[in-house]
Amino acid sequence: MITTASLRRVSVAAVAVSALALAGCSSSSSEGESSAEPTATGGASAPAEATLETFTEGKLTIATGEPAYEPWVVGDAPESGEGFEAAVAYAVAEELGFAAEDVVWVRTTFDSAIAPGAKDWDFNIQQFSITDERRQAVDFSSPYYTTTQAVVSVEGNDLASATSIADLEGAAVGVAVGTTSYDVAVEALGEDNVQVFNNVGDVVGALNAGQIDAFVTDLPGAFYSAAVEVEGGVIVGQFAGSEGGDEFGLVLPIGSALTAPVTSAVDALAADGTLEALETEWLSEAVDVPVLQ
Numbered sequence: 001m002i003t004t005a006s007l008r009r010v011s012v013a014a015v016a017v018s019a020l021a022l023a024g025c026s027s028s029s030s031e032g033e034s035s036a037e038p039t040a041t042g043g044a045s046a047p048a049e050a051t052l053e054t055f056t057e058g059k060l061t062i063a064t065g066e067p068a069y070e071p072w073v074v075g076d077a078p079e080s081g082e083g084f085e086a087a088v089a090y091a092v093a094e095e096l097g098f099a100a101e102d103v104v105w106v107r108t109t110f111d112s113a114i115a116p117g118a119k120d121w122d123f124n125i126q127q128f129s130i131t132d133e134r135r136q137a138v139d140f141s142s143p144y145y146t147t148t149q150a151v152v153s154v155e156g157n158d159l160a161s162a163t164s165i166a167d168l169e170g171a172a173v174g175v176a177v178g179t180t181s182y183d184v185a186v187e188a189l190g191e192d193n194v195q196v197f198n199n200v201g202d203v204v205g206a207l208n209a210g211q212i213d214a215f216v217t218d219l220p221g222a223f224y225s226a227a228v229e230v231e232g233g234v235i236v237g238q239f240a241g242s243e244g245g246d247e248f249g250l251v252l253p254i255g256s257a258l259t260a261p262v263t264s265a266v267d268a269l270a271a272d273g274t275l276e277a278l279e280t281e282w283l284s285e286a287v288d289v290p291v292l293q
Contacts, residue, residue, distance in 0.1 A: 033195045041131075052096065053257040054122050060098045062089050063121035066107035069118060069225070072127065078105050084282035085125045088144050091274055092250070095265035113251065114138065122258055124251040127220060139259040142266040143247035144275055148238045149184040150222035150289065154215040155208065155232040162236050165292050169193065174203040174215035180244040185216040204229045218245060219283065237292040238284075 055061045064085065067076045074082035081090045081100070091102050106121050113124045114137070123141070130140045151168065153159040159171050165188050174195045175182040185194050195212055197203045203215045207230055217225060219238055226233035250266065252259050269275050283289065 015101075052261060056104065058092050059102050059104045060096065061104045061106060061121045062093070063106045063108045063113060063124040063126075063217060064089075065121075066109055066124045068126075069108075071282050079103075084145070084278060085127070087278045087282060088269075088275065089125050091269050091278065092141075092144075092262060092265045095268055096261060119253050122252070122256075123262055126251075127248050128251045129246045130249040137254060139252040139254050139256050140249035141252065141263045142261070142270070143249050144266050144269070145248040145250070145283075146242040147218040147220060147245035148240075148242045149181050149216055149245070150219045150238040151214050151216055151236040152207070152222050152225050152230060153234055153236050153290065154230060155234055157213060159214045160234050160293070163290065164188070165239075168214070168292070171213040172211070174206050174212040176200045176203055176217075181216040181218065183244060184239055219289065220249060223287075235287075235289050237290045239293050240293070264286060 026028060030223055062078070064073060064078050068083075068085075069076070070083060072083050072085040074080060074086070074220075078086040078089065080086055085220055090100060090103065091242075093100070107261065108121070108124060110126055113126060114128075116137075128134075128140070130143060134140070151159070151162070151173070153162075162168055168189055170222050171193060172195055173185055173193055174197055175185045176199050179200075180197065182194070195206070197206060200217060200221070203212075203217070204225055206212045214236060216239075222235045222238075226235050250262055252262060266275075277287070
């Protein structure tokens with residue numbers, strides 16, 4: 001399980017921004033200011049001889065949070081390629097035909113990344129959820145990650161050491177009404193074990209007050225809650241499967257010439273198992289969030 005100590009690098013403000021990424025975003029675009037021919041051997045989605053319009057000639061400029069936090073980026077250093085989103089970004093760059101040394105990182109806040117106006121990057125990766133409404137203002141790639149559902153409890157609670165769904169039977173588990181978390185919890189645990197609340201804030205408050213033993217939320221939200229909202233919070237584990245979860249996509253300026261090749265790159269990485277391997281490495285093994293069987 002992941003403990004508060006293992007999330008010590010996560011600050012309240014920045015993680016809250018990550019959680020808000022699931023709640024809503026919109027964006028506008030700028031066109032690339034110059035065209036570039038990648039210098040590395042081209043990937044499946046964009047041969048090296050293809051000309052891609054990028055913000056800076058010969059470079060691929062990628063934006064992420066200011067600052068960026070684990071497990072998405074390790075040590076606030078995306079150029080290391082460590083952390084799930086940093087690793088995904090470099091995999092996409094390689095698939096497009098860019099060498100690692102031709103990747104340039106810039107920083108944005110979440111809000112400025114999705115605000116109208118010119119952009120100084122080619123794509124942005126900050127746990128942006130894909131919705132039809134947001135597509136009116138910004139382009140998205142194919143999803144590179146679909147959120148799973150996780151169980152949050154408190155250190156010292158019997159549930160904190162649960163390793164299977166059977167270990168959760170008989171416990172009082174909270175969920176917010178009308179959410180994917182509710183659907184997953186009821187299917188896995190049955191309605192008798194599930195206590196329903198009006199919203200996620202009420203669920204967190206109930207756990208802190210000792211009214212429930214644990215709650216179910218999406219994994220990115222679980223990172224935030226365990227580190228910030230719950231005293232002594234721990235992520236017990238995650239449920240297998242991601243059906244109905246929020247999908248994260250790379251954000252591009254609307255109408256970007258890179259939208260199609262970037263989408264093709266993400267599709268190729270999904271097809272060859274790269275995204276699944278990176279998810280296992282950085283969102284399961286690295287932060288020790290086991291799958292509850």
